[in-house]
Amino acid sequence: MNLQELQQPEVQQWLQEHAQEEPARLMLQAHLYPGIPVREAVQQLQARQKARYKLPQWYAHPAVLMPPPLSVEQASSEETARYKAQLVYRRMTESGPEKSKAGMLADLTGGMGLDSWAFSQVFDKVHYVEQQEELTALAAYNFKQLNSTNVEVHTAEASFFLQQLQQPLEVLYLDPARRDAARNKVVLLSECQPDVVSLLPLLLQKGRQVWVKASPMLDIKGAMQELGQQVQEVQVVSLRGEVKELLFRIEASLQPDPLITAVNLGAEGEMENFSFRYSEESTAAPAVGMPQNYLYDPGAALRKAGAFKLPAIRFNLQKLHPHSHLYTAPQHLPNFPGRTFRLLELVKANKKALQKLLPGGRAHLVVRNFPLKAEVLQQKLGLAEGDPHYLFATTLADGRPQLLLCERI
Template identity: 35%
Template sequence: MNKNILAPAVQEYINNHLNGDVFTIAMAKSPFPEVSSKELANQIAAKQKSVKKLPTWYQQELIYYPALLSIEQCSSESTAAYKSGLTIGESLIDLTGGFGVDSLFFARKLKSVTHCELYPELSEIASHNAQVLKQANMTFLALDGIAYLQENKITFDNIYVDPARRSSIGKVFMLKDCTPNVVEHLDLLMSKSKRIIIKTAPLLDLSAGLKELKNVSEIHIVSVKNECKELLWLVENEPSEQVKIVCTTLNEQEKSFIFFKGEEDTAAEIPEMDLQEYLYEPDTALLKGGAFNLIASRYGLQKLHSQTQLYTSSKVISDFPGRRFKINGLLAPADLKKEKDLRGNVIARNYRDKAEQLVKKYKIKPDQHRFLIFTQSKKQGYLVIDAHIEEHY
């Protein structure tokens, strides 16, 4: 950690160049002997990335930013705040502390938080920023969190861990292939805490994760603006009778859809119906949860097609986690080429072509409110729904 970066003149330079080109800055000669051009460029790029993702850090003076990759990989403030609501008791140890976003939000909720980070410089940066942000109930340890638990007779109310996928692992992965290996060390973690909170990438299959872990009480599927950001696995000391699955959307308004594993298996099959006044598109968090029939039965919706996760209703459902469209009418795919100056945002669901192909094929120009939804129904086959959006993600 180069503390010369915190000098007033350097900080002023960084703030004055937040709209500058970081590549040009990195290649130019640094105006400061103790701070390289590469360091200046990194501070500027990392701060630029933090505008919306980490507004608390961005707005605070004298924040020291780590390598840009750490900013890209860390939690956003909205997801960190959500995780803090999953804790119990008064204490927590973060075994994979990183830049410290999650740890700081845990510290806002709990009496004490211990932040473990293998890389000494990153640990020092997180510690410095916590002091600047006046979060005094945090302890920073530059060490292996698993080893720390093994070597000390200390316990915590919560253990938080964010295992990293190895770069050699493809899209399909298992928890045992990540670092730290929470499957291998699960008994240790359970002996050291009342609750374990495990964050994983959304690519992890829910059934596969449940097979690897034990005593899972809840799985939280968290999305922001229809992008599934993370899975959060809550592991308790005692087995749970049922696993609760919580699909949460963190947008302007937080919405959740809650059900228990196995509930979808016993849910009644939803009949396919003709298009009604409104069309509902579930958020990606709900799609990851897989409760396709439960969604319909809970909200009183009908399906267009058994293989299409689009729903229809004659009613406005304000708490639905997803998008709501008002139907203008139907278009036949064969008639689209006759349309002149065709405009609309294209969605393709269970259709023979992808959205990008359809835009080119029919020369469709973008529109702020109008949507052309290419899909199919059992009764009408392939069709195009002309609609305008009433409720965004």
């Protein structure tokens, strides 16, 4: 990326004039814009279009330059970045000796700078650390446009920056790359770059709290084993029902039973959360019963966190089956962390029976603890995907596979 070219007034004006146009068409018309580096400008246009709803505050600044489109696609959203910044700040002030002090944070895997920018809204000082010079140059330029004057940019590897620190910081944050040195995709934290597991002793020496962001595909209990008993808390963060990231808070003290929190950030700024410990989940003994008036489907964050029995206890629900992670009750509970449905009918799993209830042959199919996979069952039933009904395929308390026709509340 040529920052100097993209900063030119004529290029900035061209980007504004063509903001809503099709990038591929503009590439074909490159000869019409002899004074514009069209390939660079079109790539910037693509990235800005991807960022419009994901990074609205960055998009609102015309002078902000985006990294390549793929980087924007893979980046956190502003919503999750802001939630994370507030969470980290809150935990730091809750546990620190000087609870009013905003403190200093180092983002050791700076990347495009989104997380550093969010942290800079709540911390006194943020150190942005990134080993790729092109990214540090882009981040430094964007921090200036966004008026993030409390961010200091460092071109360095995480381990080198830590070794140079004279005084420990309040918080160290890492989002390790999920690729190894050969650019192959990896899942284990010890295989990521940087290797957080190997780096952990140095991290705890240089920071009072260490926060690690990880892929939603990561096995939580496996990661806790990798990181040891210094994990204090795990947050499973979902945005509008889709798990986006896992956050691990690590401190020097031992914690054999960390706090696990499932969070869902809603479209209108609302937030659902459910906190528990695995010791509670393992000893919970919920009631099991047949379907009642309402069906409760736990959110993706709750399922990823591994809270399968406790929601029934906390909300006075019954499970449909010990291994069917669906709940039922005679009453409507508006604060359940997931989706709520009104049960309309129990249906046998055959096409003829279903056609009488769904003459249009359309419903959203959800399969939980059922003998057939979703695609096989959908084909068997001749079912098309569509509103307004939902069809849950599950196993009931008496061991029978059953279809539950529902409408969402």
